[in-house]
Amino acid sequence: MYVILVYDFGEKRVGKMLKLCRRYLNWIQNSVFEGEISEVRLKEMLMLAEKFMDKESDSIIMFKSYYQHEMDKMIIGKERSQLDNFL
Amino acid sequence: MYVILVYDFGEKRVGKMLKLCRRYLNWIQNSVFEGEISEVRLKEMLMLAEKFMDKESDSIIMFKSYYQHEMDKMIIGKERSQLDNFL
Numbered sequence: 058m059y060v061i062l063v064y065d066f067g068e069k070r071v072g073k074m075l076k077l078c079r080r081y082l083n084w085i086q087n088s089v090f091e092g093e094i095s096e097v098r099l100k101e102m103l104m105l106a107e108k109f110m111d112k113e114s115d116s117i118i119m120f121k122s123y124y125q126h127e128m129d130k131m132i133i134g135k136e137r138s139q140l141d142n143f144l
Numbered sequence: 145m146y147v148i149l150v151y152d153f154g155e156k157r158v159g160k161m162l163k164l165c166r167r168y169l170n171w172i173q174n175s176v177f178e179g180e181i182s183e184v185r186l187k188e189m190l191m192l193a194e195k196f197m198d199k200e201s202d203s204i205i206m207f208k209s210y211y212q213h214e215m216d217k218m219i220i221g222k223e224r225s226q227l228d229n230f231l
Binding site: 061063065085086087088089103106107110111112113114115116117118119120121122128129130131132133134135136 | 150
């Protein structure tokens with residue numbers, strides 16, 4: 058499964074979320090990650106995130122697709138990611 | 145065409161980018177927008193953004209898909225958008 062994940066976490070928890078996401082997905086810009094991940098691994102990641110997130114103020118938005126090639130990625134301006142895994 | 149757009153702009157230009165995106169797409173979280181848009185309208189928007197963006201430091205990442213229903217959206221935590229246009 059291909060996932061685009063965007064989070065918005067409070068200052069105190071944002072570093073923890075960044076670290077967690079890095080273990081499961083590829084960083085592309087600020088609080089934006091993407092990558093191939095299994096349902097099981099995704100559930101595991103979200104379970105860990107829910108342990109420290111403040112649901113009253115933090116948020117995670119995910120876009121899931123079964124076929125990565127359906128999403129055409131385009132970058133304008135500065136390239137933030139150091140990973141060379143672009144489409 | 146369905147688009148997810150994420151930008152990362154310097155402080156001086158970020159407000160301008162927010163305003164521009166609001167005219168073309170639906171805001172969902174911080175600097176994340178999505179929506180149905182034609183190729184022509186998207187080009188128009190990007191042309192306007194390129195007029196004021198600093199390509200050395202700002203960035204725009206877009207994910208384009210021809211079928212919105214292929215992307216399954218999931219939100220955890222606080223709902224930021226005031227628009228009721230979720231899947």
